[in-house]
Amino acid sequence: MIINKQTDEKAGMRKEHKMSENREKEVILNAKDLSKSFSNESVQQHVLKNLNLSIYKGDFTVIMGNSGSGKSTLLYALSGMDRPSLGTITYNTEDNGPDKKNSKRYSSAGGIEISKFNNDQLALFRRDHCGFVFQQNYLNDSMSALDNVMVSGLLKTKDRKALAAKAKELLGRVEISEQDWKKFPAQLSGGQQQRVAVVRGVINSPEVLFADEPTGALNSQNTINVLDILTDLNNEGQSIVMVTHTVKAAERANRVIYLADGIITDEVDLGPYIGDYKDETNPNKEEAVQRHRKLKDFLGAMGW
Numbered sequence: 440m441i442i443n444k445q446t447d448e449k450a451g452m453r454k455e456h457k458m459s460e461n462r463e464k465e466v467i468l469n470a471k472d473l474s475k476s477f478s479n480e481s482v483q484q485h486v487l488k489n490l491n492l493s494i495y496k497g498d499f500t501v502i503m504g505n506s507g508s509g510k511s512t513l514l515y516a517l518s519g520m521d522r523p524s525l526g527t528i529t530y531n532t533e534d535n536g537p538d539k540k541n542s543k544r545y546s547s548a549g550g551i552e553i554s555k556f557n558n559d560q561l562a563l564f565r566r567d568h569c570g571f572v573f574q575q576n577y578l579n580d581s582m583s584a585l586d587n588v589m590v591s592g593l594l595k596t597k598d599r600k601a602l603a604a605k606a607k608e609l610l611g612r613v614e615i616s617e618q619d620w621k622k623f624p625a626q627l628s629g630g631q632q633q634r635v636a637v638v639r640g641v642i643n644s645p646e647v648l649f650a651d652e653p654t655g656a657l658n659s660q661n662t663i664n665v666l667d668i669l670t671d672l673n674n675e676g677q678s679i680v681m682v683t684h685t686v687k688a689a690e691r692a693n694r695v696i697y698l699a700d701g702i703i704t705d706e707v708d709l710g711p712y713i714g715d716y717k718d719e720t721n722p723n724k725e726e727a728v729q730r731h732r733k734l735k736d737f738l739g740a741m742g743w
């Protein structure tokens with residue numbers, strides 16, 4: 440059997456990853472007694488019901504569940520896009536540049552509790568710690584691909600030159616070629632647009648990349664491309680929390696959490712992604728088939 444270098448290297452990376460999973464995992468963020476309600480025409484809708492959840496550093500965590508179960512609401516609460524009605528969300532992260540003179544800044548002593556933050560504090564927190572990818576790419580139509588990434592980066596750094604180098608390197612890695620850097624989103628394919636959006640999501644090296652149905656609007660080849668990029672980022676240590684309702688996307692996670700009616704009903708530990716279970720050239724095919732079955736069984740038990 441011929442194993443190409445890339446596969447070999449990837450297998451090596453996975454081995455390391457696996458070993459590190461046996462060690463105690465570091466909690467990157469913790470949600471405690473989380474509830475979220477909306478008032479719709481004087482009727483209170485309880486969307487998240489007293490959730491407790493920890494997210495671990497280096498994990499590719501997927502949140503699955505039926506439409507309307509509260510997945511997006513949970514992702515928005517965890518990422519500081521929105522505030523919970525009740526409960527706390529604490530990040531165990533170092534603040535990388537507190538400005539003592541700026542009252543809008545927060546302190547990181549004893550973890551960063553974001554649930555009571557005002558809008559300015561949340562915006563700063565997100566800028567410094569979180570990256571986002573959505574189903575719609577939300578690129579700015581009037582800016583080039585490169586500028587879309589740069590604008591996000593310039594929120595955090597003034598070093599334009601270093602930022603441009605990083606942006607170009609990342610765009611290259613997601614196969615957005617130099618001739619496409621100057622193109623506007625409308626001149627790029629949907630798949631290219633979403634790859635630019637992923638680069639924008641990671642340009643500030645976020646502690647967690649949050650993704651809400653990032654492949655929901657893509658065809659199957661573009662879906663694979665974007666999932667491959669997320670898998671590569673995760674193999675390099677990027678923590679990811681992704682909402683999806685497809686098995687194909689969920690398979691990329693090492694941990695899948697199931698949400699039903701605003702409650703976490705169960706979760707499954709899959710271990711790291713080991714390639715497409717249908718790919719005859721996958722050296723881990725047999726293991727991958729079993730891993731796929733484990734996920735399907737779990738989802739079956741959840742009534743999926």
Ligand SMILES: Nc1ncnc2c1ncn2[C@@H]1O[C@H](COP(=O)(O)OP(=O)(O)O)[C@@H](O)[C@H]1O
Nearest residue numbers: 477479486504505506507508509510511512513
């Ligand atoms: N901003 C909002 N205002 C009122 N209701 C909302 C709001 N956001 C979500 N909801 C309601 O919360 C429920 C869960 O929504 P959501 O978290 O988007 O579910 P999912 O992402 O799992 O499909 C839905 O019934 C939705 O109508």
Ligand SMILES: [Mg+2]
Nearest residue numbers: 510511512651
């Ligand atoms: Mg949603």
